[in-house]
Ligand code: GDP
Ligand code: IMO
């Protein structure tokens with residue numbers, strides 16, 4: 515039995531959904547512990563493509579319990595849509611439970627996300643505009659509405675009224691925007707409450723009992739290490755902690771209960787939204803990777819910025835998350851290149867930086883120091899064993915381990931379940 519955390523090591527979209535789906539085959543329970551529907555996790559099962567935003571990727575197996583932990587912010591309308599869309603495609607969803615302590619996203623959070631981004635103009639964060647930041651601000655500001663509140667009509671009514679009184683003042687006086695109608699919001703949320711009530715439970719209790727019973731539990735991180743509000747490229751980050759330690763907080767288990775952490779690494783780097791990106795490729799090479807990798811946002815459809823793999827970032831992620839293994843995805847996308855490059859460190863004003871800097875000013879100025887390796891030409895999408903990869907592809911993976919100190923356990927060579935090469939049994 516083991517508890518395993520899957521985290522993104524870069525700026526999100528590393529393929530966490532696919533890795534979670536792969537590992538979930540051996541799990542009893544799959545848990546989301548932070549973020550919200552800013553996430554977009556793609557899982558391909560047979561001929562079908564699923565894009566999950568809030569529901570853990572384990573839902574695509576008929577027998578896994580899926581859990582949304584207290585650390586997640588839940589937009590009830592989106593959750594219900596996602597449940598209905600899965601049901602319409604024949605996916606049973608009755609095994610989903612959500613934490614009573616999870617905070618709820620309200621229309622005023624989405625509205626504020628829009629207004630703030632628009633006001634910032636060129637200085638915007640480039641958020642998904644799903645209300646994630648404002649919902650976490652209210653949580654920390656102690657005016658959030660939790661699932662338990664949603665289930666108590668009196669409390670819900672009173673809290674929405676109070677909050678909207680304050681927010682409407684902000685909307686009208688600071689932003690010069692229209693106010694929202696409290697009664698309409700209350701009506702909608704009473705309706706959502708009716709449907710979500712049966713799913714709400716004490717998630718911490720459920721998970722700790724499962725750990726006692728020796729169950730396999732998989733924690734599915736959203737976003738990535740560089741989007742972490744503490745450790746990422748602040749302020750160009752999300753408003754939660756995607757990193758591994760947050761799995762304990764966001765699900766109600768002790769840190770001593772986490773056995774292993776797997777970091778998902780895309781074989782190159784992508785980023786959606788604003789902020790510095792040292793290995794970004796602006797020209798033809800960046801466009802080529804974007805097209806070949808299908809690098810368009812799962813949630814917003816925005817083209818993703820693309821660049822070479824940055825091992826300085828992955829090494830940083832290894833330290834922040836305590837990574838035991840790497841899962842390298844999308845290796846197939848690099849097939850056909852004459853050379854592949856990996857950033858091993860940065861040069862800053864003549865000095866070599868081997869550790870990821872805190873200052874965005876420094877990061878904006880650094881020049882990547884690259885290792886150049888020969889590429890491989892053979893199609894690897896049909897390879898099923900690590901040993902059968904071309905030597906150049908294996909060298910590339912080995913260099914990643916050399917530069918990060920973390921062994922590669924899984925290698926993705928395509929979108930399908932079968933297109934994953936395993937070197938170690940992570941639940942083992
Ligand atoms: P997540 O947010 O980390 O779950 O990642 P996304 O789903 O947003 O983006 C990853 C994309 O890459 C999805 O379209 C996946 O289907 C795809 N993908 C994942 N692993 C592989 C792989 O090994 N090869 C290829 N070609 N595509 C992959
Ligand atoms: P998954 O789980 C990539 C980015 C946004 C923006 C910043 C803040 O699919 O990897 P937010 O709406 O969270 O306030 O936006 O974070 N972002 C993501 N980028 N993948 C994600 O999720 C992301 N979730 C948020 O683009 O730059």
Ligand code: MG
Pocket residue numbers: 526527528553554555556812
């Ligand atoms: Mg994604």
